[in-house]
Amino acid sequence: MANEKTLVSARAAPNHSVGPVAWLRGNLFNGPISSVFTLLAIWALIAGLTPVFEWAFINADWLGETREACDSGGACWVFINARFEQFIYGFYPDELHWRVNLTFALLAGLLAWLAIPRLPAKRWAAVLTLIVFPVVAFVLLHGGIFGLQLVPTYKWGGLMLTLVLAVVGIVGALPIGIMLALGRRSKMPIIKSVCVIFIEFWRGVPLITVLFMASVMLPLFVPTEVNLDKLVRALIGITLFQSAYIAEVVRGGLQAIPRGQSEAAAALGLGYWKRTGLIVLPQALKMMIPGIVNTFIALFKDTSLVLIIGLFDLLAIVQASLADPDWLGYAIEGYVFAALVFWIFCFSMSRYSQHLERKLHTGH
Amino acid sequence: MSTQQAKLDDGAPMIEMRGVNKWYGDFHVLRDIDFTVKKGERIVICGPSGSGKSTLIRCINHLEEHQQGEIVVGGTPLTQDIKRIEQIRRRVGMVFQHFNLFPHLTVLENCSLALVWVQKRPRREAEATAMKYLERVRIADQAKKYPGQLSGGQQQRVAIARSLCMHPEVMLFDEPTSALDPEMIKEVLDVMIELAEEGMTMLCVTHEMGFAKTVADRVIFMDQGQIIEENAPEPFFNNPQSERTQLFLSQILGH
Numbered sequence: 001m002a003n004e005k006t007l008v009s010a011r012a013a014p015n016h017s018v019g020p021v022a023w024l025r026g027n028l029f030n031g032p033i034s035s036v037f038t039l040l041a042i043w044a045l046i047a048g049l050t051p052v053f054e055w056a057f058i059n060a061d062w063l064g065e066t067r068e069a070c071d072s073g074g075a076c077w078v079f080i081n082a083r084f085e086q087f088i089y090g091f092y093p094d095e096l097h098w099r100v101n102l103t104f105a106l107l108a109g110l111l112a113w114l115a116i117p118r119l120p121a122k123r124w125a126a127v128l129t130l131i132v133f134p135v136v137a138f139v140l141l142h143g144g145i146f147g148l149q150l151v152p153t154y155k156w157g158g159l160m161l162t163l164v165l166a167v168v169g170i171v172g173a174l175p176i177g178i179m180l181a182l183g184r185r186s187k188m189p190i191i192k193s194v195c196v197i198f199i200e201f202w203r204g205v206p207l208i209t210v211l212f213m214a215s216v217m218l219p220l221f222v223p224t225e226v227n228l229d230k231l232v233r234a235l236i237g238i239t240l241f242q243s244a245y246i247a248e249v250v251r252g253g254l255q256a257i258p259r260g261q262s263e264a265a266a267a268l269g270l271g272y273w274k275r276t277g278l279i280v281l282p283q284a285l286k287m288m289i290p291g292i293v294n295t296f297i298a299l300f301k302d303t304s305l306v307l308i309i310g311l312f313d314l315l316a317i318v319q320a321s322l323a324d325p326d327w328l329g330y331a332i333e334g335y336v337f338a339a340l341v342f343w344i345f346c347f348s349m350s351r352y353s354q355h356l357e358r359k360l361h362t363g364h
Numbered sequence: 365m366s367t368q369q370a371k372l373d374d375g376a377p378m379i380e381m382r383g384v385n386k387w388y389g390d391f392h393v394l395r396d397i398d399f400t401v402k403k404g405e406r407i408v409i410c411g412p413s414g415s416g417k418s419t420l421i422r423c424i425n426h427l428e429e430h431q432q433g434e435i436v437v438g439g440t441p442l443t444q445d446i447k448r449i450e451q452i453r454r455r456v457g458m459v460f461q462h463f464n465l466f467p468h469l470t471v472l473e474n475c476s477l478a479l480v481w482v483q484k485r486p487r488r489e490a491e492a493t494a495m496k497y498l499e500r501v502r503i504a505d506q507a508k509k510y511p512g513q514l515s516g517g518q519q520q521r522v523a524i525a526r527s528l529c530m531h532p533e534v535m536l537f538d539e540p541t542s543a544l545d546p547e548m549i550k551e552v553l554d555v556m557i558e559l560a561e562e563g564m565t566m567l568c569v570t571h572e573m574g575f576a577k578t579v580a581d582r583v584i585f586m587d588q589g590q591i592i593e594e595n596a597p598e599p600f601f602n603n604p605q606s607e608r609t610q611l612f613l614s615q616i617l618g619h
């Protein structure tokens with residue numbers, strides 16, 4: 001050990017050491033022009049961010065109940081505080097918030113089970129998440145049976161509604177998307193063309209149009225006695241829209257599996273569905289997860305469009321409370337809060353997806 | 365267990381091809397293929413690259429579809445009917461050039477999968493059967509590993525065991541050693557020779573002429589989608605009739 005140390009220190013110092021000073025010199029100050037630009041950029045950053053920082057933190061008001069508490073001239077976070085429950089739960093009755101909390105705690109637990117590699121029995125976790133959880137979640141959120149008080153969907157809102165839209169969208173779209181992708185690869189011309197037309201139709205239409213159609217046109221197709229809930233209509237529209245995107249992600253995953261896999265399974269006597277379910281999809285799914293997470297991020301942000309058909313997701317409810325005469329003039333605080341919540345969710349998912357991609361690249 | 369499989373006598377035809385033709389678009393890959401493999405026979409198919417050897421044996425279990433002619437496997441004519449195709453596939457084992465093991469399953473699961481899902485055996489029984497065949501190909505100690513952790517020769521032996529688990533009446537081999545490093549070829553050929561000695565009906569596409577001389581009852585030479593020559597190994601190698609066979613043999617034996 002001691003020998004090695006003397007050997008190392010006896011060497012000439014390398015030119016490219018990697019200390020912070022060397023890094024600065026190498027990347028930011030390597031020449032007069034570079035140095036000038038670096039200084040300019042630093043000045044611009046400070047000049048631009050200082051007022052924002054002062055507004056958001058130094059001159060901001062955090063505590064209080066009413067707008068009278070906001071007198072420092074900075075951001076009025078009191079507004080967010082006062083309306084926080086509504087932003088999260090919409091008009092869901094206060095005393096029943098535990099049902100929402102429990103639902104999303106269950107979801108978080110299941111997702112953690114699925115995402116943490118060390119935990120066993122992933123198959124059961126997937127079954128619970130995709131089949132059992134939706135039923136439990138519906139019973140908990142909607143109520144009306146097992147002695148749970150009924151909470152009609154028009155009372156749902158805020159972050160809770162945003163999550164419901166996004167999660168139902170993805171969970172519903174996954175099986176449909178897988179079917180569409182398999183259909184698109186089918187050798188049967190009718191099945192193939194139906195799937196291609198379906199996918200290309202939904203991918204060519206903006207979500208906002210889909211939502212309009214879902215709220216205006218869908219009722220025309222169902223008998224008048226069936227009064228389709230507005231939320232259900234939006235969910236159907238979002239799910240079908242999303243399934244077209246999932247289908248393309250799945251198709252990419254399926255294409256990455258060599259043909260020999262399916263042939264070897266066929267040669268053993270496994271039929272189409274067993275080949276697909278046991279051999280092709282499990283391998284493809286692994287590769288599809290980053291793509292699915294990315295589609296999910298896009299959907300999560302797009303759910304805010306439901307405000308145009310009168311559903312109060314997080315953004316819509318923030319916007320609605322801006323019109324409250326008690327809190328006029330605090331639009332920036334509201335939008336910053338909504339943006340921050342969206343950003344936290346999307347950023348964590350995006351990091352997770354990048355982490356998965358890196359893991360896939362290095363081979364499991 | 366197997367009710368539909370009438371046990372065939374030695375010498376009864378296991379595979380019959382009559383006037384089989386196949387095209388890829390305009391390209392005529394198989395031309396008037398006529399031949400019969402009797403039960404217990406070991407047949408080697410050789411021929412230049414692109415001559416249609418793979419296509420020929422892949423038609424037998426309908427991985428490729430032929431357009432003309434008749435293929436009968438163990439008395440069952442091959443038709444479009446998917447049930448019948450699957451029935452035939454259960455009786456025919458196949459080993460591929462690139463092994464095609466399932467990378468997401470362990471060696472043991474690779475072998476027991478079809479027993480569980482096709483033959484509906486209980487998992488324990490299926491695994492016991494799988495272990496039996498893994499022992500036969502001398503790889504039982506690797507049963508818990510994934511295919512990616514094995515050498516090419518080991519993978520190919522697992523692939524052979526995976527096929528054998530289904531108790532096939534005939535085994536098809538498509539160049540089973542040509543993706544292997546030279547030092548691994550022998551371990552795979554040894555397994556195949558043992559199989560031949562136990563009386564398995566075999567149809568092998570291979571350029572291992574030593575193997576052909578040791579175990580084959582007949583050697584078939586194909587070129588441009590046709591069977592050019594068909595003979596017992598001794599006359600085939602020592603006294604080839606057609607010019608193309610002579611040329612081919614001089615090329616592969618010359619090196």
Ligand SMILES: Nc1ncnc2c1ncn2[C@@H]1O[C@H](COP(=O)(O)OP(=O)(O)OP(=O)(O)O)[C@@H](O)[C@H]1O
Pocket residue numbers: 388391393411412413414415416417418419420
């Ligand atoms: N799916 C396909 N579509 C079109 N042509 C094909 C297809 N598969 C094979 N072919 C062509 O058919 C011919 C026969 O192919 P095949 O794989 O049967 O040859 P082979 O004798 O097994 O050759 P090799 O020794 O290289 O494996 C080749 O010319 C090949 O290019």
Ligand SMILES: [Mg+2]
Pocket residue numbers: 417418419538539
């Ligand atoms: Mg070939």
